[in-house]
Structures are given as structure tokens and as C-alpha cells.
Amino acid sequence: MPTGEIYFKHSLRVNDYLCQGCTTCMRTCPTAAIRIRGGKAVIADNKCVDCGECMKACPHKAIYIKQDDFGLIENYRYRVCLVPTAFIGQFDTKYKTKAIYSCLLKLGFTHIYEVEHEVARMMELYNMYMEDHPEIRTFISPYCPAVTRLIQVRFPSLVDNIIHVRAPLELASRVITQKLIDEGARRESIGVFYVTPCAAKIAAVKYPVSGKPTCVTGVINMDFLYNKVMLMLHDSDRNAQPINHTLNSRDVQWSLSGGEAPHFKGAHYAVDGLQNVLNFLEKLEDETVDAPGLVEMRICDQGCVGGVLTTQDRFVARKRLEYRAQLFERLERSKLRETPPEDLTLTPQWIKDMEIAEIKPRSIYKLNDNYAEAFKMAEQMKKIEKALPGVNCSACGAPSCAALAEDIVRGDAKMDTCIFINQNSDSSRDATKRIWGDRITAKNNKKEQ
Amino acid sequence: MHYTFTIERGNFADAGQASSNVKRTLKQLGVDPASIKRAVVALFEAEINAVAHAYGGTIDVDIDAEKVMMVVADEGPGIPNLELAMQEGWSTASPQVREMGYGAGMGLPNIKKNTDELKIDTKVGVGTTVTMIVKLV
Numbered sequence: 001m002p003t004g005e006i007y008f009k010h011s012l013r014v015n016d017y018l019c020q021g022c023t024t025c026m027r028t029c030p031t032a033a034i035r036i037r038g039g040k041a042v043i044a045d046n047k048c049v050d051c052g053e054c055m056k057a058c059p060h061k062a063i064y065i066k067q068d069d070f071g072l073i074e075n076y077r078y079r080v081c082l083v084p085t086a087f088i089g090q091f092d093t094k095y096k097t098k099a100i101y102s103c104l105l106k107l108g109f110t111h112i113y114e115v116e117h118e119v120a121r122m123m124e125l126y127n128m129y130m131e132d133h134p135e136i137r138t139f140i141s142p143y144c145p146a147v148t149r150l151i152q153v154r155f156p157s158l159v160d161n162i163i164h165v166r167a168p169l170e171l172a173s174r175v176i177t178q179k180l181i182d183e184g185a186r187r188e189s190i191g192v193f194y195v196t197p198c199a200a201k202i203a204a205v206k207y208p209v210s211g212k213p214t215c216v217t218g219v220i221n222m223d224f225l226y227n228k229v230m231l232m233l234h235d236s237d238r239n240a241q242p243i244n245h246t247l248n249s250r251d252v253q254w255s256l257s258g259g260e261a262p263h264f265k266g267a268h269y270a271v272d273g274l275q276n277v278l279n280f281l282e283k284l285e286d287e288t289v290d291a292p293g294l295v296e297m298r299i300c301d302q303g304c305v306g307g308v309l310t311t312q313d314r315f316v317a318r319k320r321l322e323y324r325a326q327l328f329e330r331l332e333r334s335k336l337r338e339t340p341p342e343d344l345t346l347t348p349q350w351i352k353d354m355e356i357a358e359i360k361p362r363s364i365y366k367l368n369d370n371y372a373e374a375f376k377m378a379e380q381m382k383k384i385e386k387a388l389p390g391v392n393c394s395a396c397g398a399p400s401c402a403a404l405a406e407d408i409v410r411g412d413a414k415m416d417t418c419i420f421i422n423q424n425s426d427s428s429r430d431a432t433k434r435i436w437g438d439r440i441t442a443k444n445n446k447k448e449q
Numbered sequence: 450m451h452y453t454f455t456i457e458r459g460n461f462a463d464a465g466q467a468s469s470n471v472k473r474t475l476k477q478l479g480v481d482p483a484s485i486k487r488a489v490v491a492l493f494e495a496e497i498n499a500v501a502h503a504y505g506g507t508i509d510v511d512i513d514a515e516k517v518m519m520v521v522a523d524e525g526p527g528i529p530n531l532e533l534a535m536q537e538g539w540s541t542a543s544p545q546v547r548e549m550g551y552g553a554g555m556g557l558p559n560i561k562k563n564t565d566e567l568k569i570d571t572k573v574g575v576g577t578t579v580t581m582i583v584k585l586v
Contacts, residue, residue, distance in 0.1 A: 157482030286472065287490050289463055365476035371586070374478045375514060379450055379475070 009203035010048045010240030011065050012055060014155055018062035025054035025063060030252060030274055031153055031364055035407070036397035047364045049149035050203040051299045052308035065199050065309065073108055076191030078180050079300035081109040082172055085116050085247070086197045086255050090226050093324065103232040104225075107191070118168050120253040120342045122173075123263045124208040125165045138284060138291045139163050140261055146200035146299040148209055148359065149287055150341070155281045156361030157311055164356040166212070167204050173215040174350055189397035191217040195225055197307030200298065200440065210356040222309040249328035256318055262297040273301040302381055317371040337401050337442040341363045356388075367409065377405035377409040385410055389420040389439040454508040456523065463476060464500050467508045468493040471519070474512060480585050483569040488517050489582040491563040494556045495579045501542055502526060503576065505558040511582045512585075516565075519581045554562065 019040045026034040026041060033047030036055060039064070043054070055063040061085040073079045081104045082122050091100055101112050130139055140162045141320070142148055151158050173192040180190050194216050205216045208336065253259045257272035269291055271280045277297050283289040300306035304319035312320075331337035368374040388401035396417040398404040407413035423429050452466040452474075468489045475485045492508070503525025511518045529536045534541075536564045537558045561567050566582035 156476075157486050166525045250478060282469075285486070285489075286465060286468055287486070288493060361478055361482065362477070365473070366479035369479065371478060371480075372514060375450075375512075378474055378477045382450065 008080060009044065009045060009207055010050050011199045011206065012043060012048065012050060012052065013064055013066055014043065014061045016040050016296055018060050020060050020062070022059065023058050023399075024059055025391075026382055026399045028053045028057040029399065030150065030278060032399050032403045033364075034387040034399065036394070044146040046362075047153060048091060049146050049153060049202040051146040051150065051274065052068070052199040053299075055308045064235045065202060067196075067202070067221040067224065068193075070220060070224070072218050073191055073193055075218070078185050078191065079109045079289070080111045080113055080173075080176050080180070080190065080192045082115060082169060082192050082194040082196060083306060084111050084169075084177070084195065084241060084255055085114060085252050086307065086317065087195050087222055088252075088312060088324065089091060089305050090120055090222070090231075090310060090312050091233070091320070092325075093320050097324070099231060099233060103229040107225075107228055107230060109177070111180070113192075115168050115172045115194075116131070116247050116254050117343075118171045118175065119254050119263060120344055121171060121346055121350075122168050123166070123260075124346060125171075126163050129165055130294075134312075136161060139294045139353040141294060141296040142167070142356075143260065143296060144200065144298045144300075145204035145295045146198070146207070147202070148205075150299070151275070151281065152165075152209070152359060152362050153364045154278075155285050156363045157285055157379060159359045159361050161284070161358055166208070166210050166354045166356055167201070169201065169205070170208075170215060170349060171354055177215060178347075193218045193220055195220050195222050195306045197222045197309050199308060200299065206264060211408055212353070212356075215353075223311050226311045247326040248342075249326070249332060252325040252328065256321060257298050257301075257303040258296070260294070264294050267291070269293065269295045271300040272303055272306075273296060274299055281397065292417075301407060303423055341344060367406075376379055381405045381409045384415070387415075387421070387440065388418055389436065391420065391439065393419070393434060395419045450512045451495075453512040454522070456506040456508060458504050459500060461497070461500055465493055467496060469518065471510055471512075474488060475517065477583075477584075478512075484575050484585055486585060487563040488503060489533045490518070491581050491583065492519050492521070494560045494563075495581065495583045496517070499523040499525070499577075506576070511542075515586055516582050516584045519583075521580040521581075522576065524576040527570040527575055527577055528569070529573050533569060535572060545579065552567070566567070 001010060010166050021036045021039040021041065023036060024037060030051060031047045031049055033044045034041050045419050055065065068238055073362035088097055088100060104112055106290065138161055140158065142163045142165050145167060148162055151162060177192060179188050181187060192215065194205060196219050202219045205214050205219055208214060250262055259271060261268045271277055277299055298304065302314040302318050305321065306314035310317060328337060332339045366374065367377040384405040385402055389407060392400040396413065396419065398407050398413065404418065408415060420432060423432065451469055456492040471492060472485055472489045475488065496508060498520055503523030506521065506523030509520040535557050560581060565584045568580040569577065571577040
């Protein structure tokens, strides 16, 4: 595997028993972080951005996300379930929000707090940062932690475009903790547990880019909690306790792609889905698009409802959230429901806690710290790439011929790992030629592009 | 390291491949992001100029230990008044080119801003060769 300093750990794991080494995940990975070794997928810590695409792609369910033990909540007197609305989007609209939340209470939580309560405050923090940095033309929302990490490793020149503010769940956990302390709880007796729709948010809690301590006690996978709630919803729907939940219609949709737009006055762009995000960042880096204003990006198609730990079709989940938002709006308009007041209180401590001093670029492309050495390696890599078949068959255990060339110059693979090159009988060479023709000649006759 | 690319008249959609390739190599070398950006922006501007005004051409890129040298040579109308062309806002681009978001008269000034050395050889009715150097160290 690629050598070098390990920057941080990840939440995505490979189950070696289930992994068939089929290469599907390896070909999906946007940072070429996966190799096949010993017949199993291996993820490189330095390259992984926790986007979860490998887990979505795996046909054998061999990639999983490590979560905290649910029993951990029992260690706290005040057990807060920090829930994003994407969780509500998992449930059919015939279930009332309060019915879902009372199931969470029955499961052992004492309080429920929706991350989206922090929309107004988060937007205030964004605006403060943007006002402080008039020199930046395009701001990138820090909402999706996988986007931030992707920029660090693949588009290092864009790190300064990211709004240097920590994830909303950090603010939410601080606000609810403070609220409980104000009501008389002791700090140590409060446990805040975040329900995550994806791997990136876990990584953001456990191994934050800011390097600052988190206020979240534990993380629970959304699919795990969904199963638990579904079982209860079936038998105890009618006994739902009323819950005073106060999200307004607009904030309900914040996690959806485009959800940040209504909160922002300037020009706004919503980019979702891995491929779209990659294309947009590429153009932004080359300055072939001019996008003054705020770019909101979500690695997952449709936003958080497309997260790898969600259980429902993302389009259906999106519609459900939109439906709930419309319902709230109707109720608010007909005065059957109060429009929750916007709370914009930001203590100096919260502002300080939410700051990110620096988002470090950590390019995965750099071949060597020494320029002369890197130059030699790059030259060699170009030559090797020319000699490889360009089929990207992955039989060498690398996602593409280019990745194998890089592995070779880094000393992690040898030329003869390529099965096209390493053929020792005329009959196998003939068989290959019947399918692929004379690859090397055909490839290199083509004008260099 | 040497790269060669061809330029096709009017093909704005496919422009940018040369700068993408250069960017990839410079990233491998660990060149600082600011220098990469300068080289990539300058090369893209020069390529777009050739796509918009010329009948075709080539891009030659040489990367060595100190610098990246990029030569964009086209067969085209040439630049009748180079001094004017170097001024911000001066443009002879056609309405069609402007409709695509190019032709704001920022091309050459932007190249100058982003390069350490710039040489323009132009002959009316023959073509233009733009030689750009961005220092890496």
C-alpha cells in the first residue's frame, strides 16, 4: 500500500470474510484509495475521504461503517438524540413526526434535538466568514464533510475557498448541551448521540479536520436506528407522546441539495452527486467556470437523503421531507402551528469553537517531497503508462493503468503485475490479441492527448 | 517532460485538455497550488485565444526542474496591433464567441498577469506564437 504518514483514520471498514475482491469498490473510489491485496479490498488511510461510494457500490455488503455501541447511551443521565431531518425522510408521511420521536424516547433517549435547529445560526457563521473574506470570489459551503476532504486531497488549491466553519452537528451538540446545563444538568451527565446518514459525518466527529475536540459523545448509524424505530412504529403508533418540536418549514429541507439556497441572499449554486462535484471542482480549480457566491456541494445525490446509511430511495425520501415542509407551511399559514422564532444567539465561545483555523491541503498526487525526485518519478510514470495496455482491467489490483503506473514508481507494485505484460505463452498472447488487438501500438499511435 | 496537443478551431467545448494534463503533472511534482493555478490559467487563456481566432494550431509544453514553458502556436489572422491587444477590454472576438462567454478582452492581459515571461510573435495573415514561462522555484 502507498507508504507515508497516516493523517487520520476512517469510519469505512472492509469485512475480509465477505469481500470477494471483485474490484467494484476500487473502480468507484474518487481518490483511487483502494487496492486489491491478498484477494481483498484494502483502503489507504491517506487517500480515503469517507465519501462512502465504495460502500454504496459493493455488491457483497462487505464494506461497513463502524458505529458506537448503542448501550453507550446508558452511561448518561441525559441522553440526547441529535437527529438530522434526513432521518424523518426515511419514514412514510403517514407516520407523524411526533410518533417517530416518541419511539426514540422509548428506545432510551431523554431528549431529541434536530440538527436543523442550527440553520439560522450556521448561516450567520457563514455570513460572518464571508464578510471577513471579501477577497474570495467563490465560497464553498462546509456542510458536507466528504467535500472538504475531497478538496484537501484532490483540489488543494481550493482549500481557502471553503468556509472555515465546523459541521452543523458540532454547533447543535453545543447548543443542546448548554441548554441542559442551564436547566441544571451536570456536564458529565449529558451524552449527545448523533444519528448519521453517512460515513463522512462520523469521520467528521471522530477525526475532525479542525483538530478540535468534539462535543458529540457517540454516533449511531441511521439504518440501525431506522430498523429499531420501524419495529416499534408498527405496534405503538397510536400511543405517541406529543413532542414539542419546533423546526420551521424551510429548515426541514436544509440537508437536501439546494437546501442552503433559501438562507442565502447572494448567488448560489447547488451541486450534488459525486461526479458532478468532481467536475465542478475541476472547473473551479482551472477557473474555467466563474461562480461568484456560495457553492453548496453534497457528495451524495439529492443531499443527505442519498447518504449510504439511509434506507429509503433518495427521491422518495426527498419528496417526503418536501411534503412535511409543505404541511408545516400550511399549518403555519392557517395559524394552526406557530412559526418557530429564529434563534440567532451565538455566544463568543460557540463562535470560537466553530472556527477552523486551517484546512490543510494534503495532495494525494505529489510523488515525492523532493522536487528533483518527484520529477524523475513523474517522467518514469509517463513512460510506464505508455507501456501499459490502457484497458484499466484492474487485474493488477489497481483501479486503472495510471494508478498502477503510480504504484510502480512509488515502489508498491511491479511491472509484471500487469497480466497483459506478464504472459508467458504464445497461445495466451494470441488469445489476448484476438480480443484487444495490439494494445500498446494502437494506444500510442493515437495522438498524445 | 514534453507534451504536445492540437488545437481545433471553434472547438470551445473540448478546450482545456492541455491545461488539465499540465495540472496533473504539476500536482505530481508537488508544485505549490498558486504556481499551478498561474500556469493552468495562462495556458487555458492562450488556448481559448487560438480556438476563437485562429484556424488551428499546436500546444507544446516543456516542464523541467525550474519552470514550465508553454508554447501555443497557431495559424491564423495574427494580431495587427499587439499593444492594443494587451489592453484590458480590447477584443476583436466575434459576436458568436462573445455569446459563449469569451471575448471580454481579458485574455492576453490575464496571460501576462499569470506568467513570469511572455513572448508573442505574430504576423498578420500568418499566425501567432505565444511563449509563456511560469517559474516553479
